[in-house]
Amino acid sequence: MGWSNWSGSVAAPVAVTRPQSEDELAALVRSAAKVRATGAGHSFMPLCASNDLLLGLDDLPGEIRVAPDRRTARIPAGWSIKRLTAALWDEGLALANQGDVNPQSLAGAMATGTHGTGVDLGSLATMARGFRLIGADGEARWCDADTESDLYQAQRLSLGLFGIATEIEVALVPAFHLAERIEKRRWDEVRKSYDDLAQRHRHIEFWFFPHADHVILKTLDPCDPCDPPPTTTDMEETAFRRVLDVAARLPFLTPWLQRGMMKTGFDGHRRGPAHSIFPSDRTIRFEEMEYEMPRAAGLDALAEVVGWIRKKRLPVTFPFEYRTVAADDIWISPMNAGPVAAISMHQYAKMPWQGVFAEAEAIFRGHDGRPHWAKRHTLTRADVDSLYPLAERYRCVRRTADPHGKFLNPHLEALFS
Numbered sequence: 001m002g003w004s005n006w007s008g009s010v011a012a013p014v015a016v017t018r019p020q021s022e023d024e025l026a027a028l029v030r031s032a033a034k035v036r037a038t039g040a041g042h043s044f045m046p047l048c049a050s051n052d053l054l055l056g057l058d059d060l061p062g063e064i065r066v067a068p069d070r071r072t073a074r075i076p077a078g079w080s081i082k083r084l085t086a087a088l089w090d091e092g093l094a095l096a097n098q099g100d101v102n103p104q105s106l107a108g109a110m111a112t113g114t115h116g117t118g119v120d121l122g123s124l125a126t127m128a129r130g131f132r133l134i135g136a137d138g139e140a141r142w143c144d145a146d147t148e149s150d151l152y153q154a155q156r157l158s159l160g161l162f163g164i165a166t167e168i169e170v171a172l173v174p175a176f177h178l179a180e181r182i183e184k185r186r187w188d189e190v191r192k193s194y195d196d197l198a199q200r201h202r203h204i205e206f207w208f209f210p211h212a213d214h215v216i217l218k219t220l221d222p223c224d225p226c227d228p229p230p231t232t233t234d235m236e237e238t239a240f241r242r243v244l245d246v247a248a249r250l251p252f253l254t255p256w257l258q259r260g261m262m263k264t265g266f267d268g269h270r271r272g273p274a275h276s277i278f279p280s281d282r283t284i285r286f287e288e289m290e291y292e293m294p295r296a297a298g299l300d301a302l303a304e305v306v307g308w309i310r311k312k313r314l315p316v317t318f319p320f321e322y323r324t325v326a327a328d329d330i331w332i333s334p335m336n337a338g339p340v341a342a343i344s345m346h347q348y349a350k351m352p353w354q355g356v357f358a359e360a361e362a363i364f365r366g367h368d369g370r371p372h373w374a375k376r377h378t379l380t381r382a383d384v385d386s387l388y389p390l391a392e393r394y395r396c397v398r399r400t401a402d403p404h405g406k407f408l409n410p411h412l413e414a415l416f417s
């Protein structure tokens, strides 16, 4: 019985080993020749691919330990975002931002620079303040901005290269409520007003079926907890799945299907604790590529990709997702050159994605985009060097932490050995 990622596009012939204690975990790492860790397996790139030891931390005992000033907490690294945000809510605390699903593990989400949307809000990796790691030698060590600071800087977006994280200190904010609004808007109108809208809302994103003229705009803003209880507004997935299955059989109908679908209403409104409003259910499997564009180039890059898809009438069946993420200072973060517009391109998992992703990737690269590390990209080692001035420093820390390449797999070896 092997392992596969969420979308089914990456598989490993080994089952996940789930140690019951940190001592057992350390002994497993010490004696293995090669080790990878996996959280929820939500990465599209072969980050967790392994023919050897593949570790899952779901069974490790642990608890949340809130600091006396309540600005940080130490959280078991293998806990899912869903589990930890529910536990934080009970403490009156929250993550400042989340992505659009919550099954990911804390360690896995931080390791890839997972982010939500919001002009002033950084990725989850920016919330990490320290890590407890089981190193390649099987020894536990702590790193933060003052202790083993180079290891900490590299580990903030680690791709699992520096050790197995068992506990992470995370910056927190007081618990808050959010109101979500979803509405259909014309693309040309949103294109003109997006920057203004992004300043006015704490979180904003839109979904754009490339063959349609309207987008689905979603905003999230803090609200009063005494307002009415939530009513669900998620897109009706059964109807969407039917549309996708027709498109998979008859791809040439895609433009027509999308325009028809966007004639229906998408307006909705719900409220609730932030951690219950951030995530949506994603039951339809897709493959995804995401490029982080310099903020000023984002809408033009999206318009160019959509224009190319329309011109060729390509059967890209899922909508693009357009978000904003604040700048950070993490060594190999795609956000470290300035604030970005994050453009996600999806394709139904039952349909071919390689060709369309490759052509769109060239357009995104042409606008100085850098890919999300967990999502489909074709960067080479030379590309990594040209996009990330600190790549060699990152590799140097990796060589010191893991001189025999225990945490490398072929994908990571090609980029970071």
Ligand SMILES: Cc1cc2nc3c(=O)[nH]c(=O)nc-3n(C[C@H](O)[C@H](O)[C@H](O)COP(=O)(O)OP(=O)(O)OC[C@H]3O[C@@H](n4cnc5c(N)ncnc54)[C@H](O)[C@@H]3O)c2cc1C
Pocket: 006, 007, 036, 037, 038, 039, 040, 041, 042, 043, 044, 047, 048, 057, 077, 078, 098, 099, 100, 101, 103, 104, 105, 106, 107, 108, 109, 110, 111, 112, 113, 114, 115, 116, 158, 159, 160, 161, 163, 164, 165, 166, 282, 372, 374, 375
């Ligand atoms: C439906 C869906 C929705 C998504 N939504 C978003 C989104 O809104 N925003 C966004 O930015 N991304 C999003 N992603 C991407 C996703 O957040 C990342 O792929 C994330 O890494 C997944 O976390 P995971 O626990 O599944 O990690 P995995 O994919 O299992 O692992 C990711 C990396 O973390 C490492 N790792 C895991 N655990 C440990 C550990 N304990 N110690 C050391 N290394 C470890 C792995 O080795 C690997 O390198 C989405 C993906 C899917 C499938």
